[in-house]
Amino acid sequence: MDLSFDTIVLAIGPRDDDRLDDLARAVLQVAKPTGATVVLTHVFTGEQFSEIAEELDYPKATEEDVDVILDRHESVQYFEDVFDEHGVGYDVRGLVGDVSEKIIRTAEEREADRVVVSSRGRSPVGKAVFGSVSQSVLLDSPCPVTYVKPVDTTE
Template sequence: MVVVAAVDQSNRAETVVKEAKTLGDAFGDPVHVVHVVSRSRFIEMERTEIEKTGHAVDVDRIREYARSVAEEASETFGDDIVSVGLVGDTADEVLAYADEHDARYVVVGPRKRSPTGKVLFGSVAQSILLESERPVVSIRPRDDE
């Protein structure tokens, strides 16, 4: 089993990894830190690359970029953490990865939102909480987030 920490590029990412590391250490499970480049962000990166070079962006390069985001979030927690970069629908990719690797827990760090904001804009963390067949640990947002 593994503990999956789903991170974005916010200041919450390190807190998510810290909690995942605590759980991993408690159960003797490895920690996999996952960052997903969403479809919309991929399309944006693709447009920029085509405008700059005239060539499509290499998907492996985007996965490597996503992996580097995960690696940056976990760099203070040691070398035993696996950094993973994926491309696609964020919630779907995290859930599929968790299932594929038999995750004991999925750790997420939702943004603090108003009730109206949650209804109008949804939330990746909320989708993971509602759709996961695995236990999900949600790190409470701080007041300044």
């Protein structure tokens, strides 16, 4: 059994700001000792992309400008700083479209050994009614998936 890791896809979204430390820790536990490259993947829906572009004072941004938007996005900067500090190689990949589809396609294209995702922590009923990016990735990923559970803030 081959236990080497070359590529880890870290999927982050616009609502992951409260769990960046947990996602970084999960990725570093595997990437640092194995020397794997992290593909920092940020997928926006069309609406999310427009909102973020507006917030970053880039109201005329198009999908072709996704890398420019990501260069200014705080969560991407956070991970770049963490990976630089720990000597972990990374690539940044910005995409616009169906979130789970783009994450799965990135994992396939990059021949990822692992995908790391988190969730908004919706209830099982919410997932059944509205769907779940994390659930789709867990079911359809071409490689194992590490799910980073949201911190329970109700305690």
